[in-house]
Amino acid sequence: MNMMHYWRAMWGIIGRELWRFVTQRERFISALVRPLVWLFVFAAGFRAALGLAITPPYETYILYEVYITPGLIGMIQLFNGMQSSLSMVYDREMGSMRILMVCPLPRWFLLLSKLLAGTGVSILQVYVFLGIAWFYDIHAPWQGYLWVLPTLMLSGLMLGALGLLLSSFIKQLENFAGVMNFVIFPMFFMSTALYPLWKMKESSILLSKLAQYNPFSQAVELIRFALYGQFNQHACIYTLVAFLIFMTAAIIGYNPSKGMMVKKGGG
Amino acid sequence: MKPAIALSVENLSFSYSGKKALDQVSFKICAGECTLLLGPNGAGKSTLFSLITRLYDTHQGHIELCGFDIKQQTRQALAKLGVVFQQTTLDMDLTVMQNLRYHTALHGMGRKEAMQRIQKELERLNMFDRRFEKIRQLNGGHRRRVEIARALLHKPALLLLDEPTVGLDVPSRLAIVDYVHQLAADEKLAVLWASHLIDEIYPDDHLIVLHKGQIKANGTVDDVLKITNTAMVKEAFYNLTQGEQA
Numbered sequence: 001m002n003m004m005h006y007w008r009a010m011w012g013i014i015g016r017e018l019w020r021f022v023t024q025r026e027r028f029i030s031a032l033v034r035p036l037v038w039l040f041v042f043a044a045g046f047r048a049a050l051g052l053a054i055t056p057p058y059e060t061y062i063l064y065e066v067y068i069t070p071g072l073i074g075m076i077q078l079f080n081g082m083q084s085s086l087s088m089v090y091d092r093e094m095g096s097m098r099i100l101m102v103c104p105l106p107r108w109f110l111l112l113s114k115l116l117a118g119t120g121v122s123i124l125q126v127y128v129f130l131g132i133a134w135f136y137d138i139h140a141p142w143q144g145y146l147w148v149l150p151t152l153m154l155s156g157l158m159l160g161a162l163g164l165l166l167s168s169f170i171k172q173l174e175n176f177a178g179v180m181n182f183v184i185f186p187m188f189f190m191s192t193a194l195y196p197l198w199k200m201k202e203s204s205i206l207l208s209k210l211a212q213y214n215p216f217s218q219a220v221e222l223i224r225f226a227l228y229g230q231f232n233q234h235a236c237i238y239t240l241v242a243f244l245i246f247m248t249a250a251i252i253g254y255n256p257s258k259g260m261m262v263k264k265g266g267g
Numbered sequence: 268m269k270p271a272i273a274l275s276v277e278n279l280s281f282s283y284s285g286k287k288a289l290d291q292v293s294f295k296i297c298a299g300e301c302t303l304l305l306g307p308n309g310a311g312k313s314t315l316f317s318l319i320t321r322l323y324d325t326h327q328g329h330i331e332l333c334g335f336d337i338k339q340q341t342r343q344a345l346a347k348l349g350v351v352f353q354q355t356t357l358d359m360d361l362t363v364m365q366n367l368r369y370h371t372a373l374h375g376m377g378r379k380e381a382m383q384r385i386q387k388e389l390e391r392l393n394m395f396d397r398r399f400e401k402i403r404q405l406n407g408g409h410r411r412r413v414e415i416a417r418a419l420l421h422k423p424a425l426l427l428l429d430e431p432t433v434g435l436d437v438p439s440r441l442a443i444v445d446y447v448h449q450l451a452a453d454e455k456l457a458v459l460w461a462s463h464l465i466d467e468i469y470p471d472d473h474l475i476v477l478h479k480g481q482i483k484a485n486g487t488v489d490d491v492l493k494i495t496n497t498a499m500v501k502e503a504f505y506n507l508t509q510g511e512q513a
């Protein structure tokens with residue numbers, strides 16, 4: 001087993017995912033429609049109801065659409081992470097996951113490659129979304145568009161690893177609806193994606209605490225600061241630690257000797 | 268010279284929540300040998316395949332592929348293994364070539380080597396002209412051929428086939444049966460073929476009859492007929508499995 005083997009296998013997995021994504025036009029469009037509806041409809045309606053004070057990284061008063069943009073970027077990556085995990089469950093039920101699992105490479109590496117592939121897809125979606133948002137007069141400093149790339153990588157990995165972890169526990173495709181209700185929605189709404197922490201504190205201390213410790217909030221803040229050329233160290237460490245925890249648990253979940261595969265009686 | 272042992276299974280047992288699916292299963296398959304694994308539904312065939320492919324962990328017993336322990340030397344062992352699963356595992360929206368290139372990438376093959384191997388395997392199965400067609404456009408028999416070609420791309424020593432002819436029409440089925448037997452003879456490939464179709468057995472094949480997780484017979488077709496004192500495999504199978512349908 002040499003390094004070249006790892007390299008080729010990783011690009012094989014990433015290339016396949018990217019190809020599938022660009023050729024599945026419906027998936028590409030639906031991935032964009034969701035955040036755009038939030039931006040054009042929800043944010044426009046909410047603008048009048050929510051007054052925003054000047055808080056870092058913003059240096060002036062901002063429109064609600066500007067505030068919500070990093071949250072919607074997080075939303076794209078959150079849904080993409082869950083979509084990847086859904087496709088893992090589907091692949092496992094349909095059997096194509098087996099081809100990956102019987103190839104002569106360590107399982108952690110195969111899962112990591114899958115994760116990188118999913119993250120690559122989500123980054124593509126994010127940049128298309130930012131391009132459309134630019135025409136809607138949501139502008140970040142040009143350097144922000146570069147700075148945000150490594151943070152998208154980290155946040156995408158963290159949310160993808162969460163999806164991977166969930167996929168190792170989901171028995172059947174039908175159970176995925178539960179994930180939507182119990183993971184995606186609470187994670188999104190109990191975060192700083194839609195409203196800042198201080199605003200949440202005004203109505204509920206508990207909710208603001210939950211939002212503060214929600215790793216999705218930290219990923220959104222990491223993206224928000226990076227988009228304005230600033231580095232949020234706390235959010236970065238928090239997101240990184242969350243990624244490591246989710247990834248380790250997912251690898252254990254997919255390990256034939258320790259994980260859920262045997263209990264499920266399927267591979 | 269004695270042929271090399273491609274697969275060795277020793278005292279293998281496996282349970283699902285206390286219910287035994289395999290009980291002290293032991294057998295060996297040598298290079299160039301085509302072994303048919305026969306058993307009724309629920310005999311433990313799929314469990315055995317999941318253990319050999321390391322989708323499940325081996326708790327009791329021992330599996331070796333070409334001398335590599337599947338548990339301790341997983342990667343070396345899996346590199347020697349080609350598998351055709353019962354369900355199709357091809358990506359329907361990708362072309363034949365894309366599916367095969369994905370497999371060669373997973374096995375670390377460079378572009379040039381991959382293209383040569385793909386051409387060789389597809390030509391042998393008369394599928395090379397269809398390499399740019401999407402899997403969705405192919406019929407069941409052709410999909411199976413692509414899967415067999417894929418399983419052979421990395422030159423495995425052992426080919427596992429889990430009921431690969433299920434759902435195929437008679438000519439497609441016979442063509443695949445013939446091709447795999449030819450591979451075992453010409454390429455000295457060891458084959459383990461799970462089946463429930465008696466007519467897929469050739470006179471020179473080895474048979475393993477699995478029933479309720481236990482091996483009821485293991486040997487050449489003649490051996491099995493002798494043990495059961497029968498004239499036909501169908502009868503022998505019927506006797507060994509106490510009348511259950513294959």
